[in-house]
Amino acid sequence: MNDMVCQGCGVLLQSKNPKDLGYIPSSSLEKDSPLCKRCFRLKHYNEIQDVEIRDDDFLRMISSIRNTKSLVVHLIDIFDVHGTMIQSLPGIVGDNPIILVGNKMDLLPKSTNERKLIQWLKASAKEAGLSVVDVLLISSEKGHGFQVLGEKIDALRKKRDVYIVGATNVGKSTFINRLIKQSTGYSNVITTSYFPGTTLGFIEIPLDDQSSFIDTPGIINKNQMSHYVSAEDLKIITPRKEIKPRVYQLNSGQTLFFGGLARLDFLKGEKQSFVCYFSNELQIHRTKLENADKLYDNHAGDLLSPPDQQSMDQLPPLQESKFHVGEGKTDIVFPGLGWVSTDSQNIAIAAHSPKGVTVTKRNALI
């Protein structure tokens, strides 16, 4: 077998060792679109097999883009901008032009003002030192924004290859699957899943005689909550549908728990409303600040869940960061979980999140 790669994840196929990556029984090799054992099990049983590829192997692979002349589509998850915008991307892809594309727009409330959101993203990219030629918003799951993006890509690629690059789980493979569906009618050609680290190698989908769309493995960002929770918990914290904002009127001295994965304390200020944008499945508990530590000690993992037991075993302890919110609408962001928006003046807040998943403050996204 000469360098055949799996259609689902791009890994090199082999029939020698069932325990190693890329295994495929030799009898299945003749198939039109051969799938490795891992993709087969993911597709049919939604079961993930751990892989032994290190973050820097992926990074080295993706860095080969800098030696090409191509167009780069940097896909980010609009629900986790902080965790998925890759500041160091120009260093990785060289001088190639970058289009920044916010995916998963179907998760934001329908009332979201897209024009303002694009301005906001442009400003965030600039602040991060990421120079981009354009910013667009799409939903790979629903098809929203695809026509405009398709025209943009055609205009900018000048017959060159188009690499889809981004952090793990932002929806790169789902994006390419939609393009394949639109042009050939075939569905779900590339393996996708809600587990991080699904795609393992480059997967080329021909665009015309001389150029291709290329799916790439996700760049691993340890600031993503998905690396610390169990598969069951990941299912709960990952929003699948439009987020219904939940509004809490809080007095100072009150606390909100987001499951038992994060917590927000209202330390000082007048009574305010706090608008919470999290997966509709994630329970929010309100309590008195003075009882919060005890509640967490006694009930993390049961009343306050997720985390489940498996996540508890791997989750770093909660760490506190304090914020002062001055004027203007502000979001307190828990990367990978969601955010809390407040339009208050002069208040003090403490946010708690697993150590390593750093909470940040930003101008409100919505």
Ligand SMILES: Nc1nc2c(ncn2[C@@H]2O[C@H](COP(=O)(O)OP(=O)(O)OP(=O)(O)O)[C@@H](O)[C@H]2O)c(=O)[nH]1
């Ligand atoms: N709500 C919503 N979910 C999406 C969208 N696009 C992708 N997803 C979901 O996001 C998860 C990750 O999708 P993938 O396409 O596997 O992501 P990826 O970027 O290829 O991930 P890696 O290969 O691990 O780097 C899956 O559960 C998808 O169903 C979208 O537009 N909206």
Ligand SMILES: [Mg+2]
């Ligand atoms: Mg993928």
